[in-house]
Structure formats: structure tokens, C-alpha cells
Amino acid sequence: MVDTSPPRSAPTLVLIDASGFIFRAYHAIPPLTTSKGVQTNAVLGFTRMVLKALRELKPTHVALAFDKESRTERQKIDPTYKANREGPPEDLVPQFALIRRVVEAINVPVLEVAGWEADDVIGTLAVKAKAEGFCVQVVTGDKDFVQIVDSDVRLYDPMKDVHTEPADVKARLGIEPGQMRDYLALIGDAVDNVPKVPGIGPKTATELIQQFGDVETLLSRLDEVKKPKIRENIASHRESLLRAKQLVTFKTDLALDVRMADLARRPLDAQRSRELFTELEFFALLKELPQQDGAAGTSEPPKEQPAPLTVTPTLVGSDAELTRLAGAAREAGAVTLIPAYEGAPFAAKLVGLGVALPDGQTAYVPLRHAQLGVTQVKPESFTAAFREVLEDAAVKKGGHDLKALSLVLANDGLTLHGAHDDVELLSYLLNPSRREHALVDLARERLYTELPPLPNAAEGKRGKKDRALADHTVEEVATGFAIRAEAARRLAPELWKELEAAKLAALARDMELPLLPLLARMERRGVLLDTAELSRTSVKVDAAVEAQVKEVYRHAGREFNIGSNPQLVEVLFTELKLPVIKRGKTGPSADQEVLEKLSEEHPLPGAIIEYRSLSKLKSTYLDTLPTLVAADGRIHTTYHQAATATGRLSSTDPNLQNIPVRTDLGREIRRAFVAAEGHQLVSADYSQVELRLLAHIANDAVLIEAFLHDEDIHTRTAAEVFGVAKEQVDREQRRVAKMVNFGIAYGLSPHGLAARLGIAQDVARDIIERYFTRYAGIKRYLEETVSVARKTGYVETLYGRRRYMADLNSKNRGVAQAAERAAINMPIQGTAADLIKKAMLAVDAALEAQKLSARMLLQVHDELLFEAPDAEVEAVKALAVKAMSSVADLKVPLKVDVGAGRSWADAH
DNA sequence: GTAAGGACGTAC
DNA sequence: GACGTACGTCCTTACC
Numbered sequence: 001m002v003d004t005s006p007p008r009s010a011p012t013l014v015l016i017d018a019s020g021f022i023f024r025a026y027h028a029i030p031p032l033t034t035s036k037g038v039q040t041n042a043v044l045g046f047t048r049m050v051l052k053a054l055r056e057l058k059p060t061h062v063a064l065a066f067d068k069e070s071r072t073e074r075q076k077i078d079p080t081y082k083a084n085r086e087g088p089p090e091d092l093v094p095q096f097a098l099i100r101r102v103v104e105a106i107n108v109p110v111l112e113v114a115g116w117e118a119d120d121v122i123g124t125l126a127v128k129a130k131a132e133g134f135c136v137q138v139v140t141g142d143k144d145f146v147q148i149v150d151s152d153v154r155l156y157d158p159m160k161d162v163h164t165e166p167a168d169v170k171a172r173l174g175i176e177p178g179q180m181r182d183y184l185a186l187i188g189d190a191v192d193n194v195p196k197v198p199g200i201g202p203k204t205a206t207e208l209i210q211q212f213g214d215v216e217t218l219l220s221r222l223d224e225v226k227k228p229k230i231r232e233n234i235a236s237h238r239e240s241l242l243r244a245k246q247l248v249t250f251k252t253d254l255a256l257d258v259r260m261a262d263l264a265r266r267p268l269d270a271q272r273s274r275e276l277f278t279e280l281e282f283f284a285l286l287k288e289l290p291q292q293d294g295a296a297g298t299s300e301p302p303k304e305q306p307a308p309l310t311v312t313p314t315l316v317g318s319d320a321e322l323t324r325l326a327g328a329a330r331e332a333g334a335v336t337l338i339p340a341y342e343g344a345p346f347a348a349k350l351v352g353l354g355v356a357l358p359d360g361q362t363a364y365v366p367l368r369h370a371q372l373g374v375t376q377v378k379p380e381s382f383t384a385a386f387r388e389v390l391e392d393a394a395v396k397k398g399g400h401d402l403k404a405l406s407l408v409l410a411n412d413g414l415t416l417h418g419a420h421d422d423v424e425l426l427s428y429l430l431n432p433s434r435r436e437h438a439l440v441d442l443a444r445e446r447l448y449t450e451l452p453p454l455p456n457a458a459e460g461k462r463g464k465k466d467r468a469l470a471d472h473t474v475e476e477v478a479t480g481f482a483i484r485a486e487a488a489r490r491l492a493p494e495l496w497k498e499l500e501a502a503k504l505a506a507l508a509r510d511m512e513l514p515l516l517p518l519l520a521r522m523e524r525r526g527v528l529l530d531t532a533e534l535s536r537t538s539v540k541v542d543a544a545v546e547a548q549v550k551e552v553y554r555h556a557g558r559e560f561n562i563g564s565n566p567q568l569v570e571v572l573f574t575e576l577k578l579p580v581i582k583r584g585k586t587g588p589s590a591d592q593e594v595l596e597k598l599s600e601e602h603p604l605p606g607a608i609i610e611y612r613s614l615s616k617l618k619s620t621y622l623d624t625l626p627t628l629v630a631a632d633g634r635i636h637t638t639y640h641q642a643a644t645a646t647g648r649l650s651s652t653d654p655n656l657q658n659i660p661v662r663t664d665l666g667r668e669i670r671r672a673f674v675a676a677e678g679h680q681l682v683s684a685d686y687s688q689v690e691l692r693l694l695a696h697i698a699n700d701a702v703l704i705e706a707f708l709h710d711e712d713i714h715t716r717t718a719a720e721v722f723g724v725a726k727e728q729v730d731r732e733q734r735r736v737a738k739m740v741n742f743g744i745a746y747g748l749s750p751h752g753l754a755a756r757l758g759i760a761q762d763v764a765r766d767i768i769e770r771y772f773t774r775y776a777g778i779k780r781y782l783e784e785t786v787s788v789a790r791k792t793g794y795v796e797t798l799y800g801r802r803r804y805m806a807d808l809n810s811k812n813r814g815v816a817q818a819a820e821r822a823a824i825n826m827p828i829q830g831t832a833a834d835l836i837k838k839a840m841l842a843v844d845a846a847l848e849a850q851k852l853s854a855r856m857l858l859q860v861h862d863e864l865l866f867e868a869p870d871a872e873v874e875a876v877k878a879l880a881v882k883a884m885s886s887v888a889d890l891k892v893p894l895k896v897d898v899g900a901g902r903s904w905a906d907a908h
Numbered sequence: 909g910t911a912a913g914g915a916c917g918t919a920c
Numbered sequence: 921g922a923c924g925t926a927c928g929t930c931c932t933t934a935c936c
Contacts, residue, residue: 658919
């Protein structure tokens with residue numbers, strides 16, 4: 001991992017594992033389409049990586065190796081090799097042709113040999129080049145390539161920026177590079193159907209290799225293996241082990257008619273690259289291309305790309321430096337901040353602060369490091385020096401998860417204003433389907449930089465748990481947070497540019513960013529929990545659960561773990577021989593729907609349903625909520641503003657958006673959420689908001705008229721569907737209509753409706769058909785949404801929030817239909833999310849304007865919960881109704897129901 | 909002991 | 921498969 005530059009005299013050959021990177025890029029980058037709907041994520045990732053490898057390694061010779069009918073030769077050894085691999089995903093296939101065009105434009109020779117994988121081509125060429133005195137750099141992320149590493153052959157992973165030479169292999173894996181194939185043969189590869197020896201994992205494999213050197217020696221001296229189980233397993237898998245070694249071993253003697261001179265680096269075709277990158281909308285890459293055609297004529301390798309991200313942060317150690325830093329931020333009018341802290345932001349104290357200024361200067365402010373003998377600044381000095389800058393909205397703040405920053409700063413009495421460049425939020429708006437917007441991932445994808453792992457620093461929840469801050473040197477922490485600040489600073493303009501291009505910038509500026517500080521205040525305020533009330537319910541439920549367990553055992557005829565699905569399935573379907581209604585991936589299902597059907601035949605399923613509902617309430621709410629009460633007696637949830645594919649918020653620790661409401665027992669739990677002394681909880685919720693939005697968006701005359709007359713919407717639908725007068729609609733018809741209304745925005749199917757209503761599928765089909773006859777606008781909208789989405793590759797809300805839909809053109813009908821339903825639903829659910837976000841801002845502004853001390857506490861998708869002093873209750877009710885219902889001017893009125901009371905249950 | 913994934917159930 | 925979006929719990933499995 002030291003100096004990777006080759007000796008100057010030796011020519012360098014770079015061999016790129018093209019096929020490997022295409023798949024890696026495809027999975028690493030979210031579905032990305034051009035404005036014409038051409039998906040390009042794999043093309044972009046591939047192109048970036050190739051250009052980066054060329055830039056970093058500056059080779060004299062280069063080649064791209066592709067797989068070609070790659071399984072065939074190895075399948076002669078083992079027909080099952082990669083047999084369980086599916087072909088490439090549908091949305092990747094068309095990208096191969098684009099990649100070929102990129103390859104031609106950047107003018108890099110291609111190598112492929114029918115029947116062989118890129119691995120073998122590279123192995124062969126590496127040997128050949130080495131013999132001719134070349135230094136070889138293999139560009140790959142695949143650990144299998146370790147086997148060809150030696151003093152002249154090194155690996156480079158441009159995505160992680162990791163170089164590998166023989167000493168690194170020894171250090172990381174404890175084996176020599178040449179022993180990699182023996183190691184791989186022992187542990188096998190489930191994905192490629194390479195057989196493994198049972199009971200041998202990486203650790204045992206390493207030990208065995210260290211003891212015996214290779215697989216053949218191991219087999220010949222098997223009696224020396226100490227553990228009997230391992231010995232037996234190796235003995236009985238002798239054949240498959242040897243076969244596995246053949247499978248994982250790279251060929252190095254393919255008949256390749258290539259001379260090194262053919263691989264001499266050629267200049268890229270700048271004209272062609274420009275055209276292609278423009279077509280593919282690779283704007284960032286476009287900037288790296290030589291500006292004039294003249295440059296293409298020279299043999300110099302092209303000059304590209306920003307410098308790799310490195311920082312030399314100032315370690316702030318005195319009040320004078322603090323003042324200087326704050327002054328520089330004020331002067332510049334912008335600053336990017338990444339806080340170091342541990343635990344939940346609501347309770348955390350700021351340990352240190354990474355800072356990046358617009359001019360590229362970086363700094364780290366150490367405040368509360370546990371290490372002794374570290375020069376730090378006093379927290380009071382920090383607050384004194386930075387208060388003005390932090391609290392001045394005119395100084396634009398950048399970072400990643402500024403809500404967390406805001407919460408942590410609040411614990412030092414600071415109020416963050418001017419949140420502007422939250423790269424997590426900006427990235428989310430660009431692609432809300434993406435699982436995470438971790439800074440490490442954004443930096444890897446967009447800045448080609450691997451950030452060193454650190455705790456609680458926007459690593460994302462998938463990130464491995466790192467050590468505590470105290471286990472890092474302060475210097476590591478300083479560099480780590482400063483480079484994060486700098487990474488965020490550099491990411492922001494690029495993200496904004498893409499937001500502008502996708503017409504999403506207004507959403508960012510006017511909705512999400514203003515919402516951020518409000519969410520921080522809601523979290524910080526928390527909601528009061530009446531633990532005494534909750535524990536009364538808890539005692540009651542504990543007893544009920546206990547009694548129900550006995551009841552279940554009695555009906556089952558024996559004791560078993562009711563919570564264990566396999567055991568439950570055994571009892572129901574094997575012992576009691578009840579019919580299997582449906583199957584999941586792993587076996588018969590025993591969910592509520594199944595149990596309800598079975599309860600006609602046996603008392604046990606009913607008892608289990610009752611048990612489940614009680615134990616769910618107990619474990620999820622009654623046992624858990626009291627443990628989450630903070631020192632102030634209140635519960636502080638965390639809202640996630642960059643979590644859902646539709647634009648909704650989500651809530652965790654605890655999730656306050658799924659507190660029960662339907663059953664009596666559920667409502668008892670809501671009774672424990674209360675207002676402080678002298679206050680009441682005020683709840684305001686949108687009535688039928690999604691159906692109203694459907695009426696507006698689909699512009700359906702009947703539905704609009706119904707809402708304009710404030711009719712009972714389910715009765716009206718029943719009248720329409722069953723062709724009777726509204727007065728004639730009976731309860732059953734209304735129930736059916738309600739279900740249809742409820743399901744229609746979710747892509748309701750005859751089967752789904754039939755299952756939920758317990759009616760025949762053709763009856764359900766008939767009902768849906770009649771619905772669409774009466775509500776022709778809805779039908780038109782649903783069809784149009786899907787067909788437009790198929791063309792553009794995305795769907796959007798009334799306010800332009802976008803969701804890319806990759807699976808609509810899937811050849812798998814099930815997958816495509818699921819995507820259609822999601823596409824139908826997103827504009828409705830997403831617009832509802834937009835509306836309530838706007839409402840939150842409006843209500844908050846109104847509270848402020850009227851100088852009320854009532855505060856917003858919770859948002860539950862269509863409901864806002866406030867805590868108001870008794871004297872303000874009526875004012876808050878009126879204000880909430882007014883602000884929420886006037887937040888948009890639609891073809892139908894927005895109706896808001898409002899209530900107040902001591903507890904959340906009473907407020908409904 | 910820990911981590912990952914499935915099944916299930918709560919909300920809107 | 922079969923109606924959209926979330927999150928939390930429990931359990932099992934596979935690893936240490």
C-alpha cells in the first residue's frame with residue numbers, strides 16, 4: 001500500500017476487468033436515465049472507472065478484457081458452474097451496446113476469447129507482459145485476481161482506491177498470492193456454484209493453507225489435520241475440492257494472438273467522446289475531455305478530472321483560531337460542517353467539528369475528545385465564536401444530515417439557521433428510491449474518493465460499525481471529519497445542478513430544506529408519555545398474553561414456541577393436518593389471512609390470532625416505549641427525511657407513525673401519549689386526502705362532484721358501482737365500495753379485492769370494471785400514468801417530486817406489474833406527502849406569526865399533532881384547519897378534521 | 909455472541 | 921404473485 005508508481009524505466013500495462021466493473025457499476029449506482037429515458041447507470045460507472053484508472057495509473061499500454069460466452073470452458077470441468085446464475089438484469093442488457101460505443105470513443109483495445117472469462121484473458125496477458133519486462137496493473141475489484149499478484153503484477157480497485165501488492169495479500173489474508181486458489185477452493189463460492197468443503201470458512205481455510213501450503217499437500221497429509229470433523233469433510237469432498245481448485249484457477253496460457261505493441265495507449269477520440277457523453281448526458285465527464293480536437297492528435301495521455309480529494313485541515317487549538325475560522329465563514333457567506341458525536345443526536349454532545357470553507361480551506365475543531373493531552377478548545381469558546389455564524393441564515397450551511405447537526409448544536413444552546421446544502425437531502429430528491437445517501441457512497445460515486453471509516457459520520461446504516469471516536473487518534477478524527485466536510489462541499493454544486501436540470505431545485509429550496517429545522521424542533525420537543533397509564537395497560541396485557549399462551553397450548557395439545565414460525569407450521573399442518581392455504585418462500589404460510597380461514601375448522605388458529613395481536617402490542621409498544629422515554633419524560637423520535645420512495649417521512653426509535661389506533665387495546669396505547677400540565681394535544685388530520693388528490697390529479701368529473709358536495713364518498717361509490725340510489729345503498733355495498741376506494745390508488749386487482757372481501761374473483765372483477773365505467777377519469781389516469789412512466793422512466797407528484805421506475809419494462813410480468821402499481825401509487829401518495837409538508841411549514845409559520853406557544857409534535861402522514869396551552873387550543877384548531885386546507889388550490893376542497901384532548905386518543 | 913434475512917404485523 | 925409506503929420484533933440460519 002505504499003508507493004505504487006512503477007519504476008520509470010518499465011513500461012506499464014493496465015488490464016481492466018471490464019465485465020466485472022460493468023456489473024459492479026450497475027449495482028453501485030442507482031438507476032439513472034437520460035432525459036430520453038435511456039438507462040445509463042452501468043455505462044456511467046464503467047466509463048468513470050476506466051477514465052479514473054487511466055488517470056491514476058498513467059499506463060503506456062492498456063486493454064479492456066471482457067467475458068465471452070464465459071462459462072463454457074469451465075462448464076466442461078463442472079456443468080453446474082455458474083449454472084444458477086441468472087442472465088444480466090433486463091435494464092442492464094441494453095447498456096452493453098452503449099459501453100461498446102464508449103470503448104470505441106475512448107479508443108482502448110478490447111480483448112476477449114470465446115469460452116473464457118476476462119479472468120483468464122488477463123491472467124494470460126499478465127504472464128506474457130511480465131516476460132517482456134512490463135509492469136502490470138490489473139484493474140479489478142474481484143478478490144480472485146489476488147492469485148496472479150506478484151512483484152510485477154499489482155491490483156488496483158478504482159472504486160475503493162485500493163492497491164494490492166504481495167505484501168498486502170500477506171497482511172490482509174495471511175497467505176501468499178499464489179495460495180489464493182487453494183483458499184478459494186476450500187471456501188467455495190455459492191454464487192458461482194463453486195463447491196465448498198462444508199464446515200470450512202475463511203478462518204479454517206487460512207489455517208489449513210498456512211499449515212500445508214496448498215490443496216494437494218493437504219490431501220496427501222490429511223491425517224495431520226487435527227479436528228476430526230474437518231478431516232472427514234475434506235476426505236469426503238476430495239473430488240469436489242480438486243474440481244473447485246480447477247474452477248477458481250485462472251488460465252495463463254490461452255492462445256492469444258496479441259502483441260504488446262497492439263496495446264500501446266492511443267489518444268481518445270475527443271470529438272466522438274464529446275458527442276457520446278453529450279448523448280448519454282455525462283456532463284461531469286464531458287468537462288474532463290480535452291476541449292480542442294487538436295489535443296486528440298497528440299500521443300500524450302489525456303489530462304482529466306479534479307485532483308483526488310485530500311485535505312490538510314487546520315487543527316483549531318486556540319480562541320484566536322476559532323475566531324479567525326468563524327470570521328472566514330462569515331466573510332465567505334457559506335460553510336460546510338460535519339459534526340463528530342456519539343449516540344442519538346438528540347442527546348449527543350458535540351465532540352468535534354469538521355469544517356470546510358468555500359475557498360477549499362479545511363479545519364477541525366476538537367471540543368470534547370476523551371484522549372488526554374490533546375489540545376482542544378473550550379465548548380464555551382466555540383459557542384461564543386461560532387454562535388453568530390451558525391445562527392445567521394445569511395451564512396449558508398452545508399453538510400450531510402443537517403438535522404442531526406442542528407440537534408447536536410442545540411445541546412450546546414446553538415440554533416442552526418441557513419440550512420442550504422444538505423447533500424443527503426439533495427441526493428434523496430434526485431433519486432428517492434435509493435436505499436441510502438451515505439456520504440461515503442456519494443463521495444465514492446461522484447468524487448472517486450474512499451472516505452476513511454468513522455463512527456456517526458454519515459456512514460449510513462449499512463456501514464460497518466466502526467470503533468468509538470475514542471479509539472481513533474484525534475488526528476485521524478480531524479482528517480476524517482475535515483475530508484467529509486470537504487467532500488460534502490464539493491458534492492453540493494454538482495447535486496444542485498442536477499436538481500435544476502430535473503426541475504427539482506424548487507422542491508429542495510422551498511419544501512425540504514425549510515422543513516429540516518422544523519423536524520429538528522419537533523424531535524427535540526418530543527411527546528410526553530404517561531408511563532403510569534402505560535404500565536396499567538401493560539399489566540393487563542401481560543396477564544392476557546399469559547392466559548392466551550395457555551389457551552393456545554390447550555388447543556394444540558402440547559407446548560411449543562408460538563413465536564416460532566417453523567414450530568407453528570409443524571403444529572398446524574403436520575400434527576393437526578390442517579390444509580395449507582398458501583406458501584411462502586420457505587414453506588407453508590401461517591399469517592393472519594391463513595389463520596382466519598383455518599379458524600373455521602379448528603379453534604387453534606383463532607387462539608393464535610388473539611395471541612399474536614396481544615404479544616405484538618406488548619413487545620412493540622408496551623415493553624418498548626417506556627425504555628425510550630428520555631430524562632425529560634418525553635419520547636423523542638427521529639424523523640427520516642431521506643427515506644421513502646414517495647416523499648413521505650419515516651420515523652424510527654421509536655416509530656411513532658405506527659402506534660395502534662384501530663383496536664380498543666391500541667387506543668389504550670394512544671391514551672398514554674399525553675399533553676403536559678395545563679396543555680392539550682390537538683390533532684388535525686386530512687380527511688380522505690389521497691382520494692381527493694386522485695380526483696384532482698385524474699380530473700375525474702364524478703369523483704370531483706362528489707367531493708364538492710361533501711358526500712359520503714363510499715356511499716356515492718357504492719351507488720355508482722351497484723347502480724342504485726344513494727339512499728338505497730346497504731351496509732355491505734358500502735363496505736365493498738370503501739374497499740375499492742381504498743385500493744384503487746394502489747393498483748387494485750380482482751384477486752386482491754376478492755381476497756379482502758371474501759368474494760369470488762369474477763365478482764370482484766365485475767365490480768372493478770363497473771367502477772372504471774363510472775369513474776372513467778380514474779381509469780384514464782391510471783393508464784396514462786403507466787404509459788408516460790414507461791416512456792420517461794419516472795413518475796412525479798403535483799410538485800414535481802420524482803421517482804424513477806426501472807422495472808416497468810421488465811420481462812418478468814410480476815415484476816413489471818408490481819412496478820406499475822408502484823407507479824400508479826407514487827403520484828398520489830407522494831403528492832399527499834408534499835401537501836402535508838407544505839402544511840407543516842404553513843402551520844408553523846402561522847404559530848410563529850400569531851406568537852402562540854403551541855408547538856407541533858408529530859406528523860403521521862396525514863395528521864399533525866400539536867401540544868397547546870389550554871388557552872390556545874381553540875386558536876390552534878382554527879389555525880391548523882385554515883393552514884392545512886388552504887395549502888393548495890385543488891379542484892376539490894381539502895377537508896381537515898380536528899380534535900383536542902388530554903391524550904392522543906382523546907384528540908381524535 | 910453477532911449479523912443477516914424472512915415472516916409477520918402495526919401505521920397511513 | 922396477487923394492493924402502495926414505511927419500521928420493529930421475533931425467529932432462524934450461518935457464522936464466530
